[in-house]
Amino acid sequence: MTEKRTIKAGLLGLGTVGSGVYKLMERQQKEMVHKVGASLCIEKILVHNMDKKREGVDMSLLTDKWTDIIDNDEIEIVIEVMGGIEPARTMILEALNSGKNVVTANKDLVAEYGKELLDAAENNGVDFLFEAAVAGGIPIIRPLKQCLASNEIDEVIGIVNGTTNYILTKMFEDGMDFKEALAKATELGYAEADPTADIQGLDAGRKVAIMASIAFHSRVVFPDVYTEGITGITARDIQYAREFGSVIKLLGVAHNTEDGIEVGVYPMLLPKDHPLASVRDSFNAVFVHGDAVDDAMFYGRGAGELPTASAIMGDVIDVARDIQYHCTGRISCTCYRKTPIKRFDDVKNKFFLRMQVDNKPGVLAAIASVFGVHKVSISKVVQKIITDGTAELVIVTEAVKEYHMQDALEHLKDMETTREISSIIREY
Amino acid sequence: MTEKRTIKAGLLGLGTVGSGVYKLMERQQKEMVHKVGASLCIEKILVHNMDKKREGVDMSLLTDKWTDIIDNDEIEIVIEVMGGIEPARTMILEALNSGKNVVTANKDLVAEYGKELLDAAENNGVDFLFEAAVAGGIPIIRPLKQCLASNEIDEVIGIVNGTTNYILTKMFEDGMDFKEALAKATELGYAEADPTADIQGLDAGRKVAIMASIAFHSRVVFPDVYTEGITGITARDIQYAREFGSVIKLLGVAHNTEDGIEVGVYPMLLPKDHPLASVRDSFNAVFVHGDAVDDAMFYGRGAGELPTASAIMGDVIDVARDIQYHCTGRISCTCYRKTPIKRFDDVKNKFFLRMQVDNKPGVLAAIASVFGVHKVSISKVVQKIITDGTAELVIVTEAVKEYHMQDALEHLKDMETTREISSIIREY
Known part of the structure; x- marks a missing residue:
């Protein structure tokens, strides 16, 4: 040679x-x-x-x-x-x-x-x-910029933080609570000394901003991303998720819709047969939907x-x-559009709501009517009596605008029969 | 502009x-x-x-x-x-x-x-x-040639035929037998009028030859690929797979080992927690292991x-x-090595063997000793009595060379107490 x-x-x-x-x-x-x-x-x-x-x-x-x-x-x-x-x-x-x-x-x-x-x-x-x-290590930027370049991509959803995925996996599979799972993640070196950026969804937020920019050809920066962490997820939420045939995952979610780009990071109930649901431990994966390729997913090690x-x-x-080949600069910025970012209040989501209420006649009807007033349709209600005096109520809604759900929540909190709003988690 | x-x-x-x-x-x-x-x-x-x-x-x-x-x-x-x-x-x-x-x-x-x-x-x-x-539609060639270019890749396993994956999914999830599932696949347009290339593993064989060539930087052509289809898989095999916590998938399997490249297509029992196990219906996926990236998987539509x-x-x-950019030809052939292809007889695999034998004392001991003679170690035996006269025996082996297993099988077939060798399927 x-x-x-x-x-x-x-x-x-x-x-x-x-x-x-x-x-x-x-x-x-x-x-x-x-x-x-x-x-x-x-x-x-x-x-x-x-x-x-x-x-x-x-x-x-x-x-x-x-x-x-x-x-x-x-x-x-x-x-x-x-x-x-x-x-x-x-x-x-x-x-x-x-x-x-x-x-x-x-x-x-x-x-x-x-x-x-x-x-x-x-x-x-x-x-x-x-x-x-x-x-x-997962190839995702190059596949988006090159392999899928002829697609109009309307959805990118990622499990892009290994620490939180490890924690949620331990909670789901081994019945640990959040603190215990975080301690285990720290012990194994998955979580940093200050785990804030991971467990609050900030790290995932930065990654979803980058992916959305590339997938939708329009600049999305980190401050555009609504973020919510996993610190509020409890063993009881996990239990209900399992009952409903779902898992709970921290997802970076980006949609390109007719009225703008929706982008956020939050925990979601995800049906077990979604390809992202079987992404366990500290593994990452990014799920993409394009008008030509249909569904695609990229899976692997997100750190290390x-x-x-x-x-x-x-x-x-x-x-x-x-x-x-004297062709540096061959692929540069691909953000040639200027799509607006949708206000998060206007994004539609389904919600899983777990609350403790007085266990007496008429309470459920009153709650249902509050939802009605705020244009929130209910798709499922599960009521479990915890003690004689308190009933645990789980309500799953149809897709509603965030601000309608927030208004309904404020209203519910003010009701005399409401003892606690225990969890509010979005559902895929 | x-x-x-x-x-x-x-x-x-x-x-x-x-x-x-x-x-x-x-x-x-x-x-x-x-x-x-x-x-x-x-x-x-x-x-x-x-x-x-x-x-x-x-x-x-x-x-x-x-x-x-x-x-x-x-x-x-x-x-x-x-x-x-x-x-x-x-x-x-x-x-x-x-x-x-x-x-x-x-x-x-x-x-x-x-x-x-x-x-x-x-x-x-x-x-x-x-x-x-x-x-x-799944990006796999470009990720292998570019994104993972710094890896020494030792394993590529793919579900790269949608027709057979659809058939096996229907058999596993809906209890259909092979013929029924094939008819359904034909009805939906997944299977061609002559489905031979799909169900015999030939289509998958061509794809695994291409992937192995790129992953291992050494030319693998279709005639190098050992192929076996899914026509012999029965509902009963599927039932055992489920009992063992596995699914059955038609896999294109390529390994780069010290004594050469192993490459084949055959159905395998795959543990349910392997990322490929949850690839359902007509979806495809390719799983790759590299020395730097560790495990990675690419999932999506394999046809259409x-x-x-x-x-x-x-x-x-x-x-x-x-x-x-005047740089055509920038990435051309990446097969710069000449790694030999291993004889398939020398490839090591675990086997799932289902057979019908006379239901009388000493039969299992005699069978176990045949395996011993042929250097096949047994990892699991399940015996179910089907009628008074016949027992169904399922034996799972440790990893053994193909030719040892073939020799053991010949020997087993000749035994007077053997009524039928019902299935022989490899296990991942």
């Missing part, structure tokens, strides 16, 4: 994901020349702490100076795996503006500043790829050192091919 | 899939300029019968002369949806050799002549794409007018982008 050129990359960050990228790059060293028609190497690694011991890493590659990367004209690809908004945003912009291609796993950044970064890439004719920013590195390296290999 | 150029395509065939491509091309007319930076149109359609009425089709595009397409220098993309080996193969080769890009859905052709066609594409610096040839057209149009849009 004749001597091939070497394409050089600069790596920003050497945490969990950065180490994964480094390992994969080493592991695939000999394969690269076949896969991209060129060798591929990491030329420099930007780190905070030059003194920290890092096993298996060539320490001569480390630097704590950004200039060693940005001013090195031989570096054609910058791989950003530091996370967070700054300094990642500034560095990526500088890299793009100096003609370097960028691959990132940074969902926070893409969900808020995606347009700015894609514009900079387009202006400079370079690639800006972020497959790893959504659902870790090597799965995330797999997605990053897929992007890096694609950039390297583009460099070889 | 300034005037953009128009990229012209020639369509070979206007059957179910061809009509789908035509419809999608019409439907996406206005979007194309945003998606590929150019307009895209069908310039000519090659058909057998010029006189047939074709609703909604611009009849002026029809031709029955191949020269109208091959000699038209303005046609840059040929979309082949005729199926079959000839004349498709000759036409595609001529198209590639005259510098036209080709998109095809033709699994028979790619599974047997993939190398020849990819070589021709590479020599001419054009694209040859075939996403639709495997699992219809619009799902297949979705995959074809994804390829066409990609080709159009490559034309715009």
